[in-house]
Amino acid sequence: MEKKHEWFVTLPSFVWLLLFFLIPTCIIFIYALKSQDIYGGIEPGWSLEAISNLFDKDYTLLIFRTLMISAITTAVCILLALPVGYQMAIAPKRFRKLLILMLMLPFWTSFLIRIFAWKALLHPEGFFNNLLAFLHIISPNTTLLYHLGAVLLVTIYTYLPFAIFPIYAAASKFNFQLFEAAMDLGASRSQAFLKVFLPGISKGISTGAMMVFISTTGAYIIPDLVGGFDSEMIGTRIAQKVFVERNLPEASALSILLALVVFLPLLAITMFSSRPKKLELELRNKE
Amino acid sequence: MNPESIIFENITKRFKESKALDNVSFSIKKGEFFSLLGPSGCGKTTLLRILAGFEKPESGRIILDGKDITDLPANKRPINTVFQNYALFPHLTIWENIAFGLRIANRPENEIKNEVERMLALIQMEEQAYKKPDNISGGQKQRVAIARALVNHPQILLLDEPLAALDLKLRQKMLLDLDRIHDEVGITFIFVTHDQGEAMAVSDRIAVLRKGKLEQIGTPVQVYETPNNTFVADFIGDTNFFEGVVEEIPQNDYTRLKVKDFSPILCFNDKKLKKGDAVHLSVRPEKIQLSRTPPKENPLHNAFPGVVKEVIYKGDHTHFGLNVLGRKILVTQHHSRSLADEAPIRWEDEVWIWWHADNGFMLERSQVLEASNE
Numbered sequence: 001m002e003k004k005h006e007w008f009v010t011l012p013s014f015v016w017l018l019l020f021f022l023i024p025t026c027i028i029f030i031y032a033l034k035s036q037d038i039y040g041g042i043e044p045g046w047s048l049e050a051i052s053n054l055f056d057k058d059y060t061l062l063i064f065r066t067l068m069i070s071a072i073t074t075a076v077c078i079l080l081a082l083p084v085g086y087q088m089a090i091a092p093k094r095f096r097k098l099l100i101l102m103l104m105l106p107f108w109t110s111f112l113i114r115i116f117a118w119k120a121l122l123h124p125e126g127f128f129n130n131l132l133a134f135l136h137i138i139s140p141n142t143t144l145l146y147h148l149g150a151v152l153l154v155t156i157y158t159y160l161p162f163a164i165f166p167i168y169a170a171a172s173k174f175n176f177q178l179f180e181a182a183m184d185l186g187a188s189r190s191q192a193f194l195k196v197f198l199p200g201i202s203k204g205i206s207t208g209a210m211m212v213f214i215s216t217t218g219a220y221i222i223p224d225l226v227g228g229f230d231s232e233m234i235g236t237r238i239a240q241k242v243f244v245e246r247n248l249p250e251a252s253a254l255s256i257l258l259a260l261v262v263f264l265p266l267l268a269i270t271m272f273s274s275r276p277k278k279l280e281l282e283l284r285n286k287e
Numbered sequence: 288m289n290p291e292s293i294i295f296e297n298i299t300k301r302f303k304e305s306k307a308l309d310n311v312s313f314s315i316k317k318g319e320f321f322s323l324l325g326p327s328g329c330g331k332t333t334l335l336r337i338l339a340g341f342e343k344p345e346s347g348r349i350i351l352d353g354k355d356i357t358d359l360p361a362n363k364r365p366i367n368t369v370f371q372n373y374a375l376f377p378h379l380t381i382w383e384n385i386a387f388g389l390r391i392a393n394r395p396e397n398e399i400k401n402e403v404e405r406m407l408a409l410i411q412m413e414e415q416a417y418k419k420p421d422n423i424s425g426g427q428k429q430r431v432a433i434a435r436a437l438v439n440h441p442q443i444l445l446l447d448e449p450l451a452a453l454d455l456k457l458r459q460k461m462l463l464d465l466d467r468i469h470d471e472v473g474i475t476f477i478f479v480t481h482d483q484g485e486a487m488a489v490s491d492r493i494a495v496l497r498k499g500k501l502e503q504i505g506t507p508v509q510v511y512e513t514p515n516n517t518f519v520a521d522f523i524g525d526t527n528f529f530e531g532v533v534e535e536i537p538q539n540d541y542t543r544l545k546v547k548d549f550s551p552i553l554c555f556n557d558k559k560l561k562k563g564d565a566v567h568l569s570v571r572p573e574k575i576q577l578s579r580t581p582p583k584e585n586p587l588h589n590a591f592p593g594v595v596k597e598v599i600y601k602g603d604h605t606h607f608g609l610n611v612l613g614r615k616i617l618v619t620q621h622h623s624r625s626l627a628d629e630a631p632i633r634w635e636d637e638v639w640i641w642w643h644a645d646n647g648f649m650l651e652r653s654q655v656l657e658a659s660n661e
Contacts, residue, residue: 180341181374183361185388185439195387199378 009169010207017214025259031252040246050249054257059234063261066233069148069223070216073155077163077212078205080156085167085204086197089174100168103161111158115225118154119145122226146228154222159215163208170204171197210266217262234258292317292475293338293443298347300333300499307333308344309499315477315492320469322478322486325496326522331479334496335445338477339368351442367436368445372452373428375420381431382407382416388439406434409468426457433468443475450485462488483523487511495519517650520569527575527616529568530652533560541587541644544568548612552589554647565652572619574646577607577632582641590641595634607632611640 035047088099106114121127122144133140144150178200182192198205220235227236234254241251291314300308308330315321323331336342338349340361348357356364367388375384385406389399407413410430415423420431429449436444446465450458466489469476480486486493487507495502495510495518503515514520517528531544534551542556544566554568576582582590593616597608607618618640632638 175372175374177370177372177374178376180339180361181368181370181376182387182391183341184339184366184368185435186362186391187387188362191391195391196376199376202378 006170006173006203010166010204013166013207013211028252028255028259031248032256034249036247036249040248042248047249050247050253053250054253059237059254059257062232062234062237063257065231066217066235066258067261069152069155069219069231069233070213072152073159073216074163074209074213076152076156077160078167078209080160081163081167081208082198082205084164085171085201088164088168089171090176103164106161112221114158115154115222118150118157119226122150122153145226146231148227148231151223151227151231151233154226155216155219158219158222159212162211162215166204166207166211167201168204170201170207174200206270210270214262214266217258234261290317291315292319292352293477294348294350295334296348296350298334298337298344298349300330300337300342300344302333306499308337310347311496311499311501312347313494313501313504315475318473318475319491320466320476320478320489322480322490322493323496324480324483324486324493324523325502326481328498329496330499331481331496332447333499335368335447335477335479338443339366339445340364365442366445367439367441367443368447369429369432369436369449371448373420373432375428375431375435377420380417380419381412381423384420384431385435385438387435392439402438406438409437409471410434425453426461429453429461430464433465437468437472441474443477444472446476446478448479448481450480450482458485465489487523495522497522513648514569514650517567517569520648520650525572525617525619526569527572529570529614531566531568533562533564533566535562536560542649544649548614549591552647553587553644554649555645556649558649558651560649567650567652569648569650570642570646572606572617573604573621575616575618575640575642577609577618577620577638577640579632579636579638581639585643587644588641589644589647590639592637592639595632595636595638598632598634609638609640616640 031042032050033046033048034042035045035049037043088096091099123129124143124145126144129138129140129142129144132138132144133142138144174197178196179192182196183189187195217233218235219233220239223231223233223236224239227233234257238251238254238258241247241254294314296312298308298311299306311330311334323334325331333342337344340356340359340363344357348355350356351365376387379387382403385403386399389402394402403416404413407416410433412427412430412434415427420428423431432449433444433446449465450461453461462485465476465478469489478486478490490507492504492506493510494504497518503510503519505513510519511523514523520526521528529544529546529549529552531546531552534543534545536542536556537553540556542554542560543551544554546552546568552568558566560566581592582588591611593609593611595607596610596615597606599606599608602622604619604621607620609616609618
């Protein structure tokens with residue numbers, strides 16, 4: 001029953017993803033098989049031009065970097081979301097509502113404005129630069145902005161709630177008596193956390209990880225605004241193809257590549273989390 | 288013969304303002320099947336959680352085999368618990384649930400295998416070993432919870448209302464199983480329950496608690512037949528109470544009580560009462576006889592006429608509610624023989640009840656007043 005509830009809580013986000021991604025994805029597939037006309041539209045008839053162009057250029061670095069940024073963002077978000085979700089689940093009811101409200105609060109402000117706020121904070125004359133220079137952690141000439149670090153900071157900031165909510169949803173359904181049971185059987189607090197709590201909320205963790213990972217791979221505004229040459233992502237390139245070059249077929253082809261890049265790890269995660277037995281076996285073999 | 292295994296010394300625990308446990312002291316012997324009995328909120332679960340190490344007492348000490356374990360955390364105590372809702376780990380199989388404590392203790396793999404299989408045999412669940420807890424019945428979960436605790440060879444097994452979630456038939460079967468397992472493993476069992484029937488059935492001794500205070504400790508027979516006060520008399524089984532005043536003491540062993548509206552009631556005097564003492568007389572329903580005809584004269588019998596107001600047929604026995612001189616009296620009649628030719632006693636029948644003076648039990652009245660003030 002608990003598991004059903006857990007799914008129910010995360011269901012809307014899944015429906016949302018399916019509905020608003022499935023149809024646009026089909027359109028993208030169709031566009032990828034067209035050729036560009038001189039006005040930036042598409043020509044009638046079918047063509048493999050865009051896809052063959054894809055192989056002419058080297059996207060390996062771009063894909064690798066996108067996956068790396070997404071993986072780091074996901075890992076950090078999950079690591080941060082675990083204690084937050086746990087604390088939220090054990091917090092008193094009144095306090096819990098306040099915490100949820102505080103997590104929701106940033107969503108009431110435009111995403112773009114929040115990124116510009118980060119831009120101001122990380123600016124050479126901004127708060128962080130001045131503070132870190134004052135503390136002699138960095139030299140006053142260092143720029144925090146337009147680097148990989150800034151991109152990671154902002155992606156983690158942006159997508160953290162997507163990790164916290166599913167983990168909190170799973171943790172709030174978790175039977176905390178199991179903690180006592182584990183300690184009664186000799187487990188320490190950290191052993192109980194690892195062996196009982198984490199497996200108990202594994203659905204929430206994998207949902208959160210997927211949400212963050214997918215969102216980050218598609219990010220383009222963040223690397224565009226706070227990133228530099230070292231942090232260009234596939235999303236940035238697609239945006240460039242659409243808005244600057246006005247080459248919709250190539251943008252579509254690149255989007256499909258991105259979709260595949262996302263889909264394969266996603267498939268791996270789903271397989272991984274739906275086979276806890278296998279996981280257990282592997283863990284035991286390691287022991 | 289049995290040395291004292293656990294000693295509770297002046298345990299006090301407060302939750303906010305209310306005292307969950309108020310200066311409770313007693314001891315439990317090694318190998319005993321000991322029950323903590325009381326209505327909800329009496330402090331029995333708190334006492335169990337203090338013993339398991341989930342709660343710390345505000346004051347007082349717990350001594351286990353001569354060692355003070357008051358400050359020892361739960362995972363360091365040689366005590367294991369069977370939780371009320373079993374608290375089995377849903378992500379692990381039955382096998383792995385039982386093995387949990389051994390794995391935490393880093394025992395060698397072949398030892399874990401042997402121990403788990405021995406436990407599966409003890410609870411007769413070898414075939415369910417690879418199922419998940421969600422796929423077995425309540426009674427089976429119960430047994431797994433017991434095995435998961437016992438596999439660690441605890442000195443004490445704590446059972447927190449372990450039968451509360453089971454239906455009646457299964458409860459009776461599990462009681463027998465518990466008794467069997469207790470005999471086989473021979474360690475101390477501490478059983479928390481609000482059901483006096485369960486406690487009476489399996490316990491060597493029972494501690495009756497109320498509002499954080501210990502009311503009585505004794506064998507099931509002691510607490511049933513010679514309750515310390517009206518609370519124990521009323522909580523353990525049904526009883527009829529009469530408020531009376533000692534009118535005279537005709538012989539050394541018997542007291543004549545004056546009870547409002549009743550002719551004087553003769554009662555066995557084990558309390559060395561004086562004339563004028565206020566007492567509370569308790570007469571158990573099954574100790575009262577019932578018939579249509581008046582009983583034969585007997586100087587030690589108390590007999591009164593009454594009218595049947597309720598009849599509850601239970602198969603092996605029948606509960607009657609009678610109006611006797613304006614007072615409701617409960618009588619239980621056991622059907623030891625079938626009286627097909629005798630017309631059964633029905634609603635509104637005029638009957639006689641009587642009981643032997645030895646079957647009444649007197650309690651001092653000061654406690655009655657205290658109880659009625661609640």
